[in-house]
Amino acid sequence: xxxxxxxxxxxxxxxxxxxxxxxxxxxxxxxxxxxxxxxxxxxxxxxxxxxxxxxxxxxxxxxxxxxxxxxxxxxxxxxxxxxxxxxxxxxxxxxxxxxxxxxxxxxxxxxxxxxxxxxxxxxxxxxxxxxxxxxxxxxxxxxxxxxxxxxxxxxxxxxxxxxxxxxxxxxxxxxxxxxxxxxxxxxxxxxxxxxxxxxxxxxxxxxxxxxxxxxxxxxxxxxxxxxxxxxxxxxxxxxxxxxxxxxxxxxxxxxxxxxxxxxxxxxxxxxxxxxxxxxxxxxxxxxxxxxxxxxxxxxxxxxxxxxxxxxxxxxxxxxxxxxxxxxxxx
Numbered sequence: 001x002x003x004x005x006x007x008x009x010x011x012x013x014x015x016x017x018x019x020x021x022x023x024x025x026x027x028x029x030x031x032x033x034x035x036x037x038x039x040x041x042x043x044x045x046x047x048x049x050x051x052x053x054x055x056x057x058x059x060x061x062x063x064x065x066x067x068x069x070x071x072x073x074x075x076x077x078x079x080x081x082x083x084x085x086x087x088x089x090x091x092x093x094x095x096x097x098x099x100x101x102x103x104x105x106x107x108x109x110x111x112x113x114x115x116x117x118x119x120x121x122x123x124x125x126x127x128x129x130x131x132x133x134x135x136x137x138x139x140x141x142x143x144x145x146x147x148x149x150x151x152x153x154x155x156x157x158x159x160x161x162x163x164x165x166x167x168x169x170x171x172x173x174x175x176x177x178x179x180x181x182x183x184x185x186x187x188x189x190x191x192x193x194x195x196x197x198x199x200x201x202x203x204x205x206x207x208x209x210x211x212x213x214x215x216x217x218x219x220x221x222x223x224x225x226x227x228x229x230x231x232x233x234x235x236x237x238x239x240x241x242x243x244x245x246x247x248x249x250x251x252x253x254x255x256x257x258x259x260x261x262x263x264x265x266x267x268x269x270x271x272x273x274x275x276x277x278x279x280x281x282x283x284x285x286x287x288x289x290x291x292x293x294x295x296x297x298x299x300x301x302x303x304x305x306x307x308x309x310x311x312x313x314x315x316x317x318x319x320x321x322x323x324x325x326x327x328x329x330x
Contacts, residue, residue, distance in 0.1 A: 092218055094147040095190055103140065111136030151190050152221060156256070158191045159223050163249040170242040176231070177202065194219055208235060223252055273322040277315065 085093070087100045096103075114135025118128030162183045169179035177199070184196040194215055201211035212228035230248055234241045287294055298304035 089217070090144055090148065093151070093220070094144055095151045095193070096144075096147065103144075107136050107140040110139055114139070152219065154188075155190050155194065155219055156221060156223055156252075158188055159227075160249045160252040160256070162187050162191050162195070163227065163245050163252070167242045167246045167249065170245070176241070190219075208232070223255075226251070269322065269325065273319060276322075277319050280311070280315065 087103060091098060091100065091103060111132050112135070115128055115132035118131040123131070165183055165187070166176065166179040169182065170176065180195055180199050180202075184192055184199050186192070187195065197218070198211050198215050201214060202208060206214075209228075209232055212224075212231060216224050216228060226248055230241075230244050234244060284295060298308055
């Protein structure tokens with residue numbers, strides 16, 4: 001056989017092989033296509049059958065979610081209207097285990113102490129009276145507000161870690177109440193104190209919503225409000241609690257990081273406020289040391305006293321404005 005005949009035989013063989021493959025595979029491909037079309041038609045039929053129900057369920061879920069958010073928003077507004085706190089609430093938020101009368105007794109003692117300092121140092125009666133008022137009303141309230149702010153800061157620093165404990169517990173199969181008990185036992189203060197009171201409230205018969213409202217009253221922070229909203233929405237409408245709380249923990253950490261950046265960026269303005277606020281006292285002290293009689297008219301005459309009062313008011317106003325400018329809420 002010459003090369004031309006061999007080539008013809010090979011071409012005929014390939015044609016026969018292709019025809020045989022087409023005959024064998026075409027029915028399978030046709031059946032596969034037919035099954036695929038049938039599956040798609042069945043899926044469309046199921047979707048048409050369940051479409052109205054699924055859409056109705058979705059609308060009902062969205063309606064419940066909107067109602068829950070509206071109710072929580074109303075409760076938050078009502079709590080904010082009750083902004084004026086009683087002395088018992090302020091002491092509770094500061095974490096002081098004392099009663100109101102003990103605080104008032106301590107205020108009277110501080111007033112007497114400050115007044116005696118003015119009398120012993122030979123100050124004028126109005127100066128001693130001013131010291132008496134500062135010791136009785138100003139200094140104790142300042143200490144109380146300082147302790148409240150410090151306790152709230154500690155709470156915010158550890159709150160995201162407490163939420164992570166709930167997320168890990170829920171993912172491992174523990175109920176939410178058990179996760180709250182773990183935080184109440186093992187978390188640092190003041191986290192453990194607040195969650196202990198939350199767990200005790202639920203144990204004595206309060207609902208989760210009521211217990212969270214009381215927790216927000218004891219610790220009036222946006223973070224606690226977010227935590228309560230997530231739990232209430234999950235309890236009323238369902239959903240993945242671990243994912244929701246995990247997202248909340250991420251948001252709280254982002255807020256904390258942003259607050260740190262703001263603090264770093266505003267540190268220059270705060271340093272300027274400290275320097276500007278301290279300069280008049282430093283200059284007055286230096287002038288008094290070098291020339292004691294030079295500033296005597298400011299303290300010995302009425303005009304000088306009015307000048308001192310006006311200067312103090314203007315300086316206080318400037319410091320207050322600069323403080324407000326450097327406090328950026330996140």
